[in-house]
Each structure stands twice: as C-alpha cells, then as structure tokens.
Amino acid sequence: MTLMQNAITAAPLLSVHGLTKRYGPRIGCADVGFDLYPGEVLGIVGESGSGKSTLLSCLAGHQRPDQGRILFDGADVLGYSEAERRRLLRGDWAYVHQNPRDGLRMGVSAGGNIGERLMAVGARNYAAIRKSATDWLGRVEIATDRIDDRPSAFSGGMQQRLQIARNLVTGPRLVFMDEPTGGLDVSVQARLLDLLRGLVRDLGLSVVIVTHDLAVVRLLADRLMVMKSGRVVECGLTDQVLDDPQHAYTQLLVSSVLQV
Numbered sequence: 001m002t003l004m005q006n007a008i009t010a011a012p013l014l015s016v017h018g019l020t021k022r023y024g025p026r027i028g029c030a031d032v033g034f035d036l037y038p039g040e041v042l043g044i045v046g047e048s049g050s051g052k053s054t055l056l057s058c059l060a061g062h063q064r065p066d067q068g069r070i071l072f073d074g075a076d077v078l079g080y081s082e083a084e085r086r087r088l089l090r091g092d093w094a095y096v097h098q099n100p101r102d103g104l105r106m107g108v109s110a111g112g113n114i115g116e117r118l119m120a121v122g123a124r125n126y127a128a129i130r131k132s133a134t135d136w137l138g139r140v141e142i143a144t145d146r147i148d149d150r151p152s153a154f155s156g157g158m159q160q161r162l163q164i165a166r167n168l169v170t171g172p173r174l175v176f177m178d179e180p181t182g183g184l185d186v187s188v189q190a191r192l193l194d195l196l197r198g199l200v201r202d203l204g205l206s207v208v209i210v211t212h213d214l215a216v217v218r219l220l221a222d223r224l225m226v227m228k229s230g231r232v233v234e235c236g237l238t239d240q241v242l243d244d245p246q247h248a249y250t251q252l253l254v255s256s257v258l259q260v
C-alpha cells in the first residue's frame with residue numbers, strides 16, 4: 001500500500017494535539033500538532049534550541065507536557081499509569097538515543113543487550129532468545145561472533161547499530177529517533193543511514209526522527225516538520241518542503257546547507 005493510500009484508509013498511529021512544554025518562562029515547544037500514519041517517517045528539523053528534543057521527549061513520555069494530547073492507536077497515553085507507560089516503552093515503542101551509551105547497557109554483552117529487551121516482554125526460552133539476538137546482530141551488520149563482547153569493545157558506529165537492534169527486536173510499532181547519526185564520522189553516518197533506510201522500508205516502521213541534518217531527512221523522512229522557537233513553522237512532504245520552502249526560516253535552513 002502506498003503512503004497516500006495509507007493516509008486515506010488507515011487511522012493515524014500517533015495523533016498529537018496542542019502539545020506545549022514550558023521551562024519556567026521559557027518555551028520548550030508550543031502548540032505542536034500532527035498525525036503520523038502507519039509506515040510513515042516524520043522528520044523534525046530546526047536549529048539548536050528550536051524545541052526538537054523537548055518535543056521528542058514529551059512524545060516518548062520522558063517528560064510530561066504542560067498541555068496537549070497524545071493519542072497512540074486512539075488511546076490517550078498521557079492518561080496512562082506508570083506501569084502502562086513502561087510496558088509501552090518496553091515493547092510497542094522504541095527510542096534510539098543520539099549517544100548509544102544512553103540506550104545500551106555497557107556492562108552487558110551485545111547478545112544480552114538484545115535479549116534483555118525480549119525478556120522484558122516475556123521471552124523466556126534461552127535458545128530462542130539467543131537465536132533472535134544472533135539474527136538481529138546479522139541484520140545490523142555486526143559479526144555474530146561478537147555476540148558475547150560488551151558494547152564497550154565496539155566502535156561508535158557498531159554501538160549505534162547494536163542500539164538499533166536492541167530497539168527493534170521486539171517489533172515496535174513506533175520508533176523515536178533522536179539524532180541517530182549525530183556524533184559519527186561521515187562515512188560511518190552514510191553506512192548507518194543506509195542500514196536505517198533498509199530497515200524502515202523492510203519492516204514498514206513508523207518513525208519520528210529528530211535531526212538538524214537535512215541530508216538525513218531527505219533520505220529517510222516522508223514528511224517534514226520545521227521548528228523554530230518551539231513552534232512548527234512549516235510542515236509538508238519532505239521533497240516539497242526542501243525543494244520549495246515557503247517559510248523564510250525554512251528557506252534560510254535549506255540555503256545554509258546548499259552554501260556549505
């Protein structure tokens with residue numbers, strides 16, 4: 001099914017209305033709203049301090065917004081109990097941190113990092129867990145004979161790929177990504193982007209991805225939301241927004257990249 005057909009026939013997987021978060025007098029994000037459809041990738045871009053991280057952390061339940069509604073599959077997640085929220089974060093939702101150290105357990109083997117998330121959703125058969133871990137290491141292009149190594153023995157790019165495997169092993173329906181290629185060398189970024197693009201396509205993932213890198217959204221995102229000073233200033237199909245930006249701020253963002 002094409003994206004357009006999805007948008008017509010499917011209900012949104014994630015529906016956000018009037019999301020606002022303040023830090024004292026300072027605005028983190030204000031009155032943000034959007035729908036994300038199954039299998040769709042939404043990119044959120046903007047300069048430093050524009051509110052991208054605040055928005056993502058409110059969406060993923062890491063902090064509570066002051067106002068607004070977040071509906072996941074029609075359910076109001078801000079009304080969830082702590083236990084319900086944790087269950088969501090362990091299985092149906094995934095969160096890929098910019099720094100893999102924030103999303104991995106560095107003292108646990110690579111296989112253990114993947115297996116642990118499976119166990120958190122009820123897997124108990126050791127052989128099956130190890131097989132899934134081996135399969136996922138292969139999928140993220142980590143040699144399977146590294147399964148018993150700790151992530152601290154991995155390069156930055158390998159750690160990020162392991163974090164992705166740990167997140168995707170439970171088959172989440174919604175993945176949040178915070179600058180997943182940030183802090184990596186350019187060639188390592190390119191390989192990771194390629195891998196992410198393949199996984200998004202093959203698994204039909206629904207993703208909200210925050211980045212300041214327009215090349216990342218150009219490759220991954222179906223739709224783009226541009227933020228400035230905590231507010232959404234432009235939203236549309238990625239090509240449309242990048243090739244024909246309407247808002248002066250988006251024009252500045254796009255032209256500053258073209259000049260580099």
Ligand SMILES: Nc1ncnc2c1ncn2[C@@H]1O[C@H](COP(=O)(O)OP(=O)(O)OP(=O)(O)O)[C@@H](O)[C@H]1O
Binds near residue numbers: 028
């Ligand atoms: N914990 C906090 N306490 C106070 N103000 C904060 C806090 N976190 C963010 N802010 C403020 O909220 C606004 C949005 O910041 P945010 O980190 O969400 O932007 P960003 O677009 O993610 O920036 P970056 O790309 O640098 O991470 C900024 O004015 C920032 O100073």
